[in-house]
Amino acid sequence: xxxxxxxxxxxxxxxxxxxxxxxxxxxxxxxxxxxxxxxxxxxxxxxxxxxxxxxxxxxxxxxxxxxxxxxxxxxxxxxxxxxxxxxxxxxxxxxxxxxxxxxxxxxxxxxxxxxxxxxxxxxxxxxxxxxxxxxxxxxxxxxxxxxxxxxxxxxxxxxxxxxxxxxxxxxxxxxxxxxxxxxxxxxxxxxxxxxxxxxxxxxxxxxxxxxxxxxxxxxxxxxxxxxxxxxxxxxxxxxxxxxxxxxxxxxxxxxxxxxxxxxxxxxxxxxxxxxxxxxxxxxxxxxxxxxxxxxxxxxxxxxxxxxxxxxxxxxxxxxxxxxxxxxxxxxxxxxxxxxxxxxxxxxxxxxxxxxxxxxxxxxxxxxxxxxxxxxxxxxxxxxxxxxxxxxxxxxxxxxxxxxxx
Numbered sequence: 001x002x003x004x005x006x007x008x009x010x011x012x013x014x015x016x017x018x019x020x021x022x023x024x025x026x027x028x029x030x031x032x033x034x035x036x037x038x039x040x041x042x043x044x045x046x047x048x049x050x051x052x053x054x055x056x057x058x059x060x061x062x063x064x065x066x067x068x069x070x071x072x073x074x075x076x077x078x079x080x081x082x083x084x085x086x087x088x089x090x091x092x093x094x095x096x097x098x099x100x101x102x103x104x105x106x107x108x109x110x111x112x113x114x115x116x117x118x119x120x121x122x123x124x125x126x127x128x129x130x131x132x133x134x135x136x137x138x139x140x141x142x143x144x145x146x147x148x149x150x151x152x153x154x155x156x157x158x159x160x161x162x163x164x165x166x167x168x169x170x171x172x173x174x175x176x177x178x179x180x181x182x183x184x185x186x187x188x189x190x191x192x193x194x195x196x197x198x199x200x201x202x203x204x205x206x207x208x209x210x211x212x213x214x215x216x217x218x219x220x221x222x223x224x225x226x227x228x229x230x231x232x233x234x235x236x237x238x239x240x241x242x243x244x245x246x247x248x249x250x251x252x253x254x255x256x257x258x259x260x261x262x263x264x265x266x267x268x269x270x271x272x273x274x275x276x277x278x279x280x281x282x283x284x285x286x287x288x289x290x291x292x293x294x295x296x297x298x299x300x301x302x303x304x305x306x307x308x309x310x311x312x313x314x315x316x317x318x319x320x321x322x323x324x325x326x327x328x329x330x331x332x333x334x335x336x337x338x339x340x341x342x343x344x345x346x347x348x349x350x351x352x353x354x355x356x357x358x359x360x361x362x363x364x365x366x367x368x369x370x371x372x373x374x375x376x377x378x379x380x381x382x383x384x385x386x387x388x389x390x391x392x393x394x395x396x397x398x399x400x401x402x403x404x405x
Contacts, residue, residue, distance in 0.1 A: 036110065057142055060142075067111055089143050090104050177302060200223045204234050208234045253271065256268075308325050
């Protein structure tokens with residue numbers, strides 16, 4: 001799950017080619033997997049001098065990494081997961097052809113062997129309830145599982161319910177659903193039926209994943225992306241693979257209107273763009289060209305323009321500081337929220353990023369929670385979170401080992 005940016009910057013490029021870091025990591029991962037399957041993986045040493053209970057909400061890469069690190073320090077970890085399986089976006093968002101499920105299961109089993117409890121099908125209602133149950137710290141790592149709306153005509157009229165059951169032949173949805181719902185249901189093994197003509201809107205990896213998944217379900221797939229190929233944020237090799245599989249990409253085009261008949265999607269009206277001045281992202285802004293409207297026939301439309309955290313589980317009186325993007329506001333150095341003992345990290349703070357960035361957040365959260373519980377002062381405190389007085393100060397901690405993920 002590494003997009004190996006170091007290879008592009010490798011100084012070896014000036015001579016011949018960069019060091020194959022990604023391939024080397026793949027070799028090590030395959031080697032470790034074979035050891036695990038054969039029961040030859042070395043046991044991970046833990047420090048059993050800590051007794052604190054810690055709750056982690058979300059079993060994605062950030063939550064699992066924090067659980068691994070804290071369990072190695074001896075903490076009693078319980079991970080609460082709303083979905084029926086652990087893994088978060090690793091399982092529910094990334095297609096199996098990119099990340100085999102046996103790999104995820106092997107890594108999660110290794111974490112469980114450290115004593116980490118993972119409770120699936122469990123939706124947390126109040127953080128105060130966890131605190132009353134004796135959890136001395138809470139790490140929120142719920143990811144960003146809510147798709148953003150396009151804001152165009154017909155979007156709400158033809159939207160499928162969140163569960164996205166079936167196509168029109170089975171009395172289900174109307175043909176418009178976000179990529180998170182689509183990928184989640186496919187990855188969870190639900191019987192998902194989409195039309196023969198599918199349009200995916202967006203240019204990121206989620207859009208490519210949705211398009212290639214739809215291809216595997218037997219559909220003809222078009223991607224509509226508002227900028228040129230150079231600005232497309234998806235991994236370049238993923239774009240090439242999608243095109244090889246038959247995905248047709250319409251560059252410099254934006255959706256304008258969802259068209260339907262008898263309550264079902266039949267097409268999407270688009271408009272062509274030209275590139276203007278750079279926007280806040282540093283990429284040139286797409287500018288619609290009047291009089292260039294065109295239609296693409298479709299019976300299923302899947303927007304994949306970005307995601308945000310789903311915070312509907314929080315009660316109205318939660319008191320956590322939330323940004324205008326529904327993300328948790330935290331101290332950048334510690335990932336501490338504005339409430340004592342509660343931390344947050346990963347996509348629910350940064351918005352959708354890479355798996356590696358979520359893993360990094362899990363490592364940081366584990367270190368901060370360890371510091372918080374041991375009453376070690378934070379050099380740059382944003383809030384008074386690090387002042388919790390516990391009955392006994394722990395010994396100086398040893399460095400955390402890398403996560404098995």
